[in-house]
Amino acid sequence: MQTNxxxxxxxxxxxxTTCDFCKTMLRPKRVxxxxxxxxxxxxxxxxxxxFKSIAGNWDAPVMGGCLGGLLIITATWLGLYxxxxxxxxxxxxxxxxxxTLFALWGGLVTWSEKKAxxxxxxxxxxxxxxxxxxxxxxxxxxxxxxxxxxxxxxxxLRAFLFLKH
Ligand SMILES: [Zn+2]
Numbered sequence: 001m002q003t004n005x006x007x008x009x010x011x012x013x014x015x016x017t018t019c020d021f022c023k024t025m026l027r028p029k030r031v032x033x034x035x036x037x038x039x040x041x042x043x044x045x046x047x048x049x050x051f052k053s054i055a056g057n058w059d060a061p062v063m064g065g066c067l068g069g070l071l072i073i074t075a076t077w078l079g080l081y082x083x084x085x086x087x088x089x090x091x092x093x094x095x096x097x098x099x100t101l102f103a104l105w106g107g108l109v110t111w112s113e114k115k116a117x118x119x120x121x122x123x124x125x126x127x128x129x130x131x132x133x134x135x136x137x138x139x140x141x142x143x144x145x146x147x148x149x150x151x152x153x154x155x156x157l158r159a160f161l162f163l164k165h
Contacts, residue, residue, distance in 0.1 A: 001137065003028075014139040015130045016165040023164055028139045036138070037146055043132055044147035044157065047125060051156035054120045055113040062109055069105050073098045117156045126160075 001014040007024035076097050080090045144161040
């Protein structure tokens with residue numbers, strides 16, 4: 001739908017959370033009924049499930065990478081065991097290498113999941129959300145508000161709420 005921005009009065013799309021021109025939030029004046037709110041909640045949860053399954057596609061490579069990482073850490077400790085250094089230095093070096101590897105791996109997984117979710121949002125999920133909102137005459141702002149109230153704190157969909165267009 002098109003609407004007029006309450007701030008600058010320009011024509012702008014209700015599929016955007018903010019006015020295309022002045023970035024004012026496009027809050028509709030109406031209040032959602034209980035049924036409408038539930039409909040949006042269900043839809044937001046369905047979208048979040050899609051993100052979860054997309055992020056879950058990383059489980060196999062993640063497991064493989066974990067095993068590889070453990071092997072490297074084991075090899076490091078074995079190598080250090082036979083190296084000619086003082087015991088304290090071996091422990092410090094071994095721990096530092098292990099912790100760094102774990103941190104790097106954790107970062108890589110988070111990064112991969114985020115990237116996969118972003119790609120899915122751009123190529124499909126954004127369009128599906130907009131199609132649903134158009135069909136049911138909801139504002140994107142209403143969807144974002146309901147999803148924000150309903151979703152878990154670490155939900156993937158949160159990265160795509162209240163985007164400024
Ligand atoms: Zn405006």
